[in-house]
Amino acid sequence: MNKIMMLLFLALSSCIGEDIVNDSVPEQLRIVSNLHQLRVGDVVKLEASYFNRVGEKEDKRVLWESSDSIVISIDTxxxxxxxxxxxxxxxxxxxxxxxxxxSDQYHVAVLPEKEEVLVLPELTKVGTFAKVSSYASAGDFEVKKTSSGIQIHLASNYVADQSLPGFALFLTNNPNSLANALQIDAYDDEDGAHYKGSFIYSIDDLGLNDYSYLVQWCRPYSILVGQALIIDK
Known part of the structure; x- marks a missing residue:
């Protein structure tokens, strides 16, 4: 019994010893949604989100500009x-x-009023896990837009450490903190957590630009295990 308790203590101590102290991240302004092709006469609402130095979304005044007001005019x-x-x-x-x-920006092509606008698939995002602790973490993934939200496709080379006392996968804008993170996987190790190989998560009511990181955490002790920046493919 004493041996078991000692092993558990050592496992938890190593986990706690790797806690994150500095949870700051660069500020970011992100255009939430955009259309790259429009027809003459189309009107589109503009939306952008500001994230502060701890990855929290805050209300901020956003100024919009057009590089060519003859092609695209903006009503402030x-x-x-x-x-x-x-x-x-x-x-x-x-x-x-x-x-x-x-700042953030995107390009728009304006076509003649009667010309058919091509239905282009939304940009696929990708990422690769980087190990940031002594625990195993690796693998690639893609994030794809669906009619109801997004899907995260883990590749066959995905690995998460099964030796942790608790595990969770999160979407976040700050890899150093669980504050404002969205959990997409279980963390009690017996309730559906996925540790190796291909897998697909479907998450409703999310856009491709809502989060910038996918992270692995030892959740009971709030320890970052692995992280991946979500970028354009």
Missing amino acids: ITTSLTAASEGIATVIAKTSGMSEVL
């Missing part, structure tokens, strides 16, 4: 754009950060 009162004439323009979002101006 209604926060919407109008496809005014044929051509290509860049839509730019800006806001003031703690120490610098933050």
